[in-house]
Amino acid sequence: MSEQTLTLKVTRFRPGKDPAPTLQSYTIPYRSDWVVLDALNYIKDQMDGTLSYRWSCRMGVCGSCGMMVNNEPKLTCAAFLRDYYPGEIQVEPLAHFPVIRDLVIDMSDFMDKLQSVKPWIIRDSEKPVSEGEYLQTPEQLGAYKQFTQCINCMLCYAACPVYGLEPTFVGPAAIALGYRYNMDSRDEGNKERESVIGGEDGVWHCTFVGECSEVCPKHVDPAAAIQRSKVNSATNWFKSVLLPWGQK
Amino acid sequence: MSERTTNEPFWWGLFSAGGVVASFLIPIHIIITGLAVPMGWLTDSSRLYDLWWVKCYLFVLITLPLYHWAHRFYFTLKDMGLKVVEKPLAFLCYGSAVLGTFVTAWILLGL
Amino acid sequence: MTNIRPDASKLYYPKMPATWWLRQRHYFLFMMRELSSVFIASFLVIFLVQIYQSGSGQESYAAFMERFSSPGWVIFHLVALLFALLHTITWFQSSAVVLELKVGKMIVPRSLVMAVHLGAWIVASIIILWFFIVN
Numbered sequence: 001m002s003e004q005t006l007t008l009k010v011t012r013f014r015p016g017k018d019p020a021p022t023l024q025s026y027t028i029p030y031r032s033d034w035v036v037l038d039a040l041n042y043i044k045d046q047m048d049g050t051l052s053y054r055w056s057c058r059m060g061v062c063g064s065c066g067m068m069v070n071n072e073p074k075l076t077c078a079a080f081l082r083d084y085y086p087g088e089i090q091v092e093p094l095a096h097f098p099v100i101r102d103l104v105i106d107m108s109d110f111m112d113k114l115q116s117v118k119p120w121i122i123r124d125s126e127k128p129v130s131e132g133e134y135l136q137t138p139e140q141l142g143a144y145k146q147f148t149q150c151i152n153c154m155l156c157y158a159a160c161p162v163y164g165l166e167p168t169f170v171g172p173a174a175i176a177l178g179y180r181y182n183m184d185s186r187d188e189g190n191k192e193r194e195s196v197i198g199g200e201d202g203v204w205h206c207t208f209v210g211e212c213s214e215v216c217p218k219h220v221d222p223a224a225a226i227q228r229s230k231v232n233s234a235t236n237w238f239k240s241v242l243l244p245w246g247q248k
Numbered sequence: 249m250s251e252r253t254t255n256e257p258f259w260w261g262l263f264s265a266g267g268v269v270a271s272f273l274i275p276i277h278i279i280i281t282g283l284a285v286p287m288g289w290l291t292d293s294s295r296l297y298d299l300w301w302v303k304c305y306l307f308v309l310i311t312l313p314l315y316h317w318a319h320r321f322y323f324t325l326k327d328m329g330l331k332v333v334e335k336p337l338a339f340l341c342y343g344s345a346v347l348g349t350f351v352t353a354w355i356l357l358g359l
Numbered sequence: 360m361t362n363i364r365p366d367a368s369k370l371y372y373p374k375m376p377a378t379w380w381l382r383q384r385h386y387f388l389f390m391m392r393e394l395s396s397v398f399i400a401s402f403l404v405i406f407l408v409q410i411y412q413s414g415s416g417q418e419s420y421a422a423f424m425e426r427f428s429s430p431g432w433v434i435f436h437l438v439a440l441l442f443a444l445l446h447t448i449t450w451f452q453s454s455a456v457v458l459e460l461k462v463g464k465m466i467v468p469r470s471l472v473m474a475v476h477l478g479a480w481i482v483a484s485i486i487i488l489w490f491f492i493v494n
Contacts, residue, residue: 015369071383098370108364139464161386164375165327204256207323208453209389227457230260237257270399271450274443276484278402280491281409282436286427293494294413294420306410310403317400324393329377352407359414 004030011092036076053103063153068092073158073215094158117178122189140185147180149218156212169205172212172222179225198233266316303356311349318345392449398442451476
């Protein structure tokens with residue numbers, strides 16, 4: 001019996017040499033328990049050592065192996081070949097990001113945006129250590145816990161057409177992270193984050209396509225964080241306009 | 249990334265209010281005045297438009313979803329590649345809704 | 360911490376084609392949801408013209424309304440109705456995501472929020488229809 005095989009079409013791009021990325025076909029042995037990342041590792045080890053891509057934990061925790069698999073953003077460590085077999089699989093770098101080489105994208109923009117929402121606890125005044133911890137009830141924890149699960153895999157940015165069209169948009173993961181701190185009962189930084197989250201490149205670009213939440217491997221639901229941030233920002237805005245004595 | 253503040257919440261507020269009105273009320277009104285009355289299943293009730301509180305209802309029913317349309321249509325055209333003319337586009341879309349508001353008020357008050 | 364950035368001149372910047380929304384089912388449905396507003400607004404403009412005509416005397420109004428029983432207008436209103444229903448369903452789904460309702464310490468599940476919206480919508484529709492029938 002001949003061995004079962006599967007064809008992968010993988011993006012190749014050599015910076016400074018290729019004007020645009022091209023697809024290269026590799027036919028590999030098919031194993032039903034392999035994921036796309038296993039297939040890429042097979043190609044790199046056995047067929048073509050020049051193929052470049054990012055990966056680390058291969059168990060859905062590190063968030064580095066996100067790629068477009070048949071046009072859908074996926075963690076390649078969680079995308080099984082058997083879900084595509086016997087069809088071809090097209091593996092491309094995450095959509096909307098600049099490509100450095102082959103399947104490796106430039107994430108600098110994403111890193112800047114993560115920082116821009118000030119993802120840390122901001123206090124008007126810190127209480128002295130001698131007064132103990134900032135305590136939280138389970139309900140207070142529950143208000144934001146889901147939004148702490150993000151692994152920064154950027155699948156949501158690749159799924160977001162708004163980010164593709166408006167690269168200045170702060171985007172799903174960063175806004176969800178800002179929202180996570182806004183919802184934290186220990187935090188008082190809402191106003192400091194407002195200029196980014198509710199500003200020109202913040203939530204108002206979002207048209208609630210909802211794909212960010214669909215593709216999120218950790219069920220963070222950034223779409224919900226963005227829509228609720230819109231409600232919060234709009235409420236603050238109407239308060240500041242209609243009530244002159246309201247909070248600025 | 250710019251950190252300028254915007255007046256977007258104002259238009260978004262009207263968009264949301266219009267979305268709520270449209271979702272709850274528009275289907276039955278299409279059924280009544282667009283289908284049931286023309287097909288003769290229901291008799292025409294246009295004389296009700298003279299009642300002041302029906303006028304208020306119609307004003308809300310018609311104007312708020314216009315802002316809903318303006319907001320969505322503006323973003324849709326932008327998404328379809330007309331971003332280069334986004335300023336005139338915004339003026340045209342939201343302007344039409346504002347104009348529609350005045351026309352609606354004028355028609356209802358004139359009855 | 361040093362900030363290491365790749366040489367921007369060597370990167371490949373992908374462009375999004377204007378037809379991006381035709382390439383994936385979810386994007387297409389999203390676009391239909393957005394375009395539902397066009398049909399709703401068109402219906403409202405026609406409705407407004409009807410209201411305007413109702414003030415022009417009984418006979419001319421009846422003559423004006425006559426045209427809406429033609430197949431073209433019936434088809435338009437049927438299509439508008441379909442888009443309006445698409446808007447209603449998707450708007451309720453969106454509302455269920457945005458509203459995080461709590462009863463005591465329990466967060467109300469989205470499916471229940473959706474069901475309450477649907478129930479309220481049906482009741483509102485029946486009341487309006489009833490009002491038009493008795494009058």
